[in-house]
Amino acid sequence: MLRLEDVTVRFGGLTALKDVSFAMGAGEILGLVGPNGAGKTTLFNTISGLVRPKTGRILFAEREIGRLPLHARARLGLGRTFQIPQPMHHLTVRENLTVAQVFGAGKADTARVDEILEVMELGQHAERNAATELALQELKRLEIAKALATNPKLLLLDEVLAGLESNAKRRFVDKLRELHERYKLAIVIVEHDIETISTLCSRAVVLNFGQMIADGTPAEVFRNPAVVESYTGAADA
Numbered sequence: 421m422l423r424l425e426d427v428t429v430r431f432g433g434l435t436a437l438k439d440v441s442f443a444m445g446a447g448e449i450l451g452l453v454g455p456n457g458a459g460k461t462t463l464f465n466t467i468s469g470l471v472r473p474k475t476g477r478i479l480f481a482e483r484e485i486g487r488l489p490l491h492a493r494a495r496l497g498l499g500r501t502f503q504i505p506q507p508m509h510h511l512t513v514r515e516n517l518t519v520a521q522v523f524g525a526g527k528a529d530t531a532r533v534d535e536i537l538e539v540m541e542l543g544q545h546a547e548r549n550a551a552t553e554l555a556l557q558e559l560k561r562l563e564i565a566k567a568l569a570t571n572p573k574l575l576l577l578d579e580v581l582a583g584l585e586s587n588a589k590r591r592f593v594d595k596l597r598e599l600h601e602r603y604k605l606a607i608v609i610v611e612h613d614i615e616t617i618s619t620l621c622s623r624a625v626v627l628n629f630g631q632m633i634a635d636g637t638p639a640e641v642f643r644n645p646a647v648v649e650s651y652t653g654a655a656d657a
């Protein structure tokens with residue numbers, strides 16, 4: 421479903437991604453891990469179209485998408501969330517979903533918006549101002565709801581669980597599983613918590629200084645010496 425071939429991204433003199441290659445299949449839940457600054461968000465930005473790679477190819481649903489604009493990628497089924505929730509100001513929760521839907525799916529579909537509000541447990545907040553009247557957990561659910569409104573086949577989740585306490589995190593993980601089943605979604609999730617990656621993901625890939633240093637089951641990856649060193653090295657720095 422998604423394949424990256426030798427993707428390199430530079431910001432001036434800084435190589436943020438270097439020859440990154442990996443493929444994932446429909447329905448997979450993949451954890452993307454690595455120390456701060458490793459290139460995880462840059463990878464999401466490159467897949468979703470905010471950042472242009474210097475070299476390499478990105479294929480999604482058997483099409484080369486590396487030069488397509490954001491909305492074209494969204495319409496092919498690429499959905500994403502942002503590390504810092506970005507609700508549209510002055511709009512209600514419901515309006516946020518409708519705008520996301522028009523951007524990513526090409527037209528408004530009230531029934532689908534109602535369904536997503538219910539699935540994401542946002543029904544009672546539907547007419548609230550999204551930017552000023554939601555608590556952190558609701559903002560996070562809205563961020564995912566906006567991505568779902570674009571009818572994705574692949575969902576890129578950038579640290580959606582960060583800042584939640586452990587019970588809330590567990591409920592959120594259950595919700596992600598539910599979405600995976602219900603919408604037959606493939607998911608890539610950036611997350612620092614090893615336990616979460618281990619319970620949610622069948623596979624994990626690790627970035628360090630822009631390079632992929634491991635790819636395997638979470639158990640394999642987290643006992644890989646290069647991975648352990650990338651984290652302890654970062655902690656010592």
Ligand SMILES: Nc1ncnc2c1ncn2[C@@H]1O[C@H](COP(=O)(O)OP(=O)(O)OP(=O)(O)O)[C@@H](O)[C@H]1O
Binds near residue numbers: 436461
């Ligand atoms: N727009 C940009 N311009 C210049 N440098 C950038 C830009 N975006 C990211 N970088 C740099 O690229 C590197 C990778 O950053 P990125 O945000 O992708 O890492 P990350 O793995 O998502 O980190 P974190 O876990 O802290 O979110 C960092 O050195 C960062 O400073």
